[in-house]
Amino acid sequence: MSERILITGADGFVGRALVRALRPCLRDQDRLFGAQRRADGSLDEGLQAVEFDLVDAGRIRQAIREVRPTCVVHLAAITAVQDAFLDRDQAWAVNCGGTRALGEAMLGEVPDARLVFVSTSEVYGGTFKLRASGLDEAALLDPANPYAASKAAADLLVGQMVRDGLRAVRFRPFNHTGPGQTERFVVPAFAAQIARIEAGLQPPTIRVGNLDACRDFLDVRDVVDAYRRAVLRHDLPSGIIFNLASGVPRRIGDVLTDLLARAQRPIAVERDPQRLRPSDTPVAYGHAERAAELLAWSPAIPWSQTLDDVLDDWRRRIAGGELA
Structure with a gap:
């Protein structure tokens, strides 16, 4: 069976790294699509462009109907904490509302497709202050800023949609950096x-x-390696959560x-x-034993x-x- 992989935020820092990680794994019959707000030619060569805005639920559904992906990697978000402080409405509309629209479109149009949802370690927020050791996936969510709150809501929403039949894997990566990242970090x-x-x-x-x-810092190339492993796996328990962390x-x-x-x-x-x-x-900082056990992943x-x-x-x- 051929794979039709759609990446939201494919023209961003993490998206480009993921495309580079996935390409060597694809067969001739597989297809890689990149979603972006407008077709401005910024996608990497060979990536099929799909145009939609995460605040436009109707266009998202139309795009999912047209592409019929077998897997969606949802990276696109308002990711800078300072941007979320400046425009909280936009942060919530994109990070939570966009995730909801995407999940509902997948349930309605491609119910067998898998969603790889990228959350953030920021969702743990205040819990870091209560625990002397690093956090695992069972730690309480206690977001401390608008960005973290909008992502925590989306994270929980994906978990609820799994109960409705959505096939999904959730990642909570800790800070990651690498070549190509902007000065906002x-x-x-x-x-x-x-x-x-x-x-x-x-x-x-x-x-x-x-x-x-x-x-807890990671290299973006290690982070997207975990996403790549999840994309290529069809047997992961739906709704499972993975921290991505070095533990340092x-x-x-x-x-x-x-x-x-x-x-x-x-x-x-x-x-x-x-x-x-x-x-x-x-x-x-966090612990990523679950990713080590089920994805054979660790920072390299x-x-x-x-x-x-x-x-x-x-x-x-x-x-x-x-x-x-």
Whole structure:
């Protein structure tokens, strides 16, 4: 049987990494589709474009009817916490409402298709403050910001829709980074500033927010490897939840120190109050034994390589005049 895999957010940071991970696994008769809000040519070559907006339930249903996917990987979302704070209505409409519309379209048009839903570790929120150890999938959901709340609602909604017959797998990945990520996230924000300083485009001072928070970081290439494994599996229990985590909490200040050690010139550090996020969680890390057991997954890319690759990526982008 041929596979018809539809990826929402295929033109984003994680989506592009997933496409690269999936392509070597596809047979000649398989098809890979990328959903995007508008057909602007930004999809990777060879990906069949599907146009719909996650706030347009009618168009979503029409697209599912036309494509008839065997598997949908739902990555598209308002992913930046600061964006969700600025426009809470949009965050809820896209993250929760869009997920509902997609699930209902699948139930109505392709009831045998599988949904790989990508949630986030942010849904655990305040529970991180109550547990001295890392969290597993049984931890209480206690979202602490609008982004996390909208994703937690979508996560629970998918679980409820499983009871209606939706075939779904849920992932709760912890922080992930890698080449191609935007400056809206902490590791590339540091790397981009270092690259600009090295190129003489910025004074030799990095502006930072909270350096004391500890986070569980993964390489995006490891994360999409877990998604790839789920896409290729047809026997996973419907509704199952997988944390994706390294189990290692890394202090943000130490991440910066490691990046500065790779810099080609001395750089000072200056705290910027505008970069401090409200409701910050001091320590957040997780356990991923279930993914290890059922998906044979564990992080494979060394953290040092991730930092090297992110910094080198920004050096290339700055040298090429991108976002200089």
